[in-house]
Amino acid sequence: xxxxxxxxxxxxxxxxxxxxxxxxxxxxxxxxxxxxxxxxxxxxxxxxxxxxxxxxxxxxxxxxxxxxxxxxxxxxxxxxxxxxxxxxxxxxxxxxxxxxxxxxxxxxxxxx
Amino acid sequence: xxxxxxxxxxxxxxxxxxxxxxxxxxxxxxxxxxxxxxxxxxxxxxxxxxxxxxxxxxxxxxxxxxxxxxxxxxxxxxxxxxxxxxxxxxxxxxxxxxxxxxxxxxxxxxxxxxxx
Numbered sequence: 001x002x003x004x005x006x007x008x009x010x011x012x013x014x015x016x017x018x019x020x021x022x023x024x025x026x027x028x029x030x031x032x033x034x035x036x037x038x039x040x041x042x043x044x045x046x047x048x049x050x051x052x053x054x055x056x057x058x059x060x061x062x063x064x065x066x067x068x069x070x071x072x073x074x075x076x077x078x079x080x081x082x083x084x085x086x087x088x089x090x091x092x093x094x095x096x097x098x099x100x101x102x103x104x105x106x107x108x109x110x111x112x
Numbered sequence: 113x114x115x116x117x118x119x120x121x122x123x124x125x126x127x128x129x130x131x132x133x134x135x136x137x138x139x140x141x142x143x144x145x146x147x148x149x150x151x152x153x154x155x156x157x158x159x160x161x162x163x164x165x166x167x168x169x170x171x172x173x174x175x176x177x178x179x180x181x182x183x184x185x186x187x188x189x190x191x192x193x194x195x196x197x198x199x200x201x202x203x204x205x206x207x208x209x210x211x212x213x214x215x216x217x218x219x220x221x222x223x224x225x226x227x228x
Contacts (some may be wrong), residue, residue, distance in 0.1 A: 004154070036219075043116065043219035044155075044203065090155065099168065100147075100217065102155040 002027045002095040006103035014111045019063075019078040021106045023091030026072060032094040033074040035065055036102075039087045047089070050074065061085070086110045114138065116220035118204050124226045130192040133223045135204030137186070142209035144187050145217060146179060150200035158202075161187060162209065194227045201225075 007022040025031055035047040048059025055067040061084075065076045074091060091103040117136040125131050137144050146158040158177070159169040163184035172179070176195070181187040191198050201224050205217035 009152075041221065043221045044205075044217075045219070046216050049216070099157045099160070099171075100155075101157070102147075104152070104154040 002031070002093045002101040004091050004093055004101055004103035006091050006106050008106055009104065010107045010109065012109040012111055013081045015083055016080050019076070019081045019085065019108065021076040021089050021091075021108065023074045023076065023103060024072050025074060025091070025093045027093055027095060029095055033065075033067060034092045034094070034100070035059065035063070035074075035076050036090045036092060037087050038090065044090065047076070081110045083110050083112065116204055116206050116218050118202075118220035118223045120223060121221065122224045122226070124228065125194055126228050127196055128193045130190065131194055131225060133189045133191075133202050133225070135187045135189070135220060137204070137206030138218055140208065141206035141218070142184065143207040144181060145205040146187070146189055147203040147205065148200050149203065149222075150197070155203065158189075191225070194225075196227050199225055199227045
């Protein structure tokens with residue numbers, strides 16, 4: 001069975017500041033990990049994914065995430081926040097059943 | 113190319129009534145999924161179609177929920193009779209059968225269901 005924990009349901013950062021959204025997972029099989037983003041009034045959009053290989057993965061809009069097996073983490077970062085980054089972010093893991101198990105989401109607010 | 117389309121975007125019904133949600137996947141996508149998010153909690157898997165066949169319906173909460181995908185194109189999710197705890201946002205997602213990047217699902221905007 002898989003599970004995902006996102007620490008912090010709401011995160012606020014100033015424009016230009018570092019964005020760090022935390023995600024920890026548990027999985028009984030080697031995990032495939034994902035971050036999805038939902039902008040207001042839109043569907044979920046894939047931001048980035050880790051399957052195999054390089055543990056630091058880059059996604060769209062300057063986001064990246066690092067898979068750390070020893071810490072069972074897959075935190076999402078962006079060096080400099082932009083107002084357009086305000087959205088809800090979901091971490092997810094895909095297990096053997098090919099289903100996505102999502103975390104409860106983190107609402108990111110970017111302050112001017 | 114049109115994305116995943118869901119209807120209605122918002123439905124308000126009374127307890128005991130019936131609601132049918134519709135999802136039109138991206139053309140050519142044989143995989144179709146339904147997910148649900150209840151009251152700001154995590155998004156949970158409901159079921160998975162491959163073409164017209166139910167591949168996995170382990171996430172369906174109870175027999176008040178019925179999903180169909182006749183002809184392997186659009187899908188409907190019917191809730192009958194609706195209960196208060198069914199309120200939430202119902203997401204549909206699709207992906208191609210082959211060549212699909214793991215986890216890369218294309219989501220619709222969701223149908224928000226409010227049961228009073």
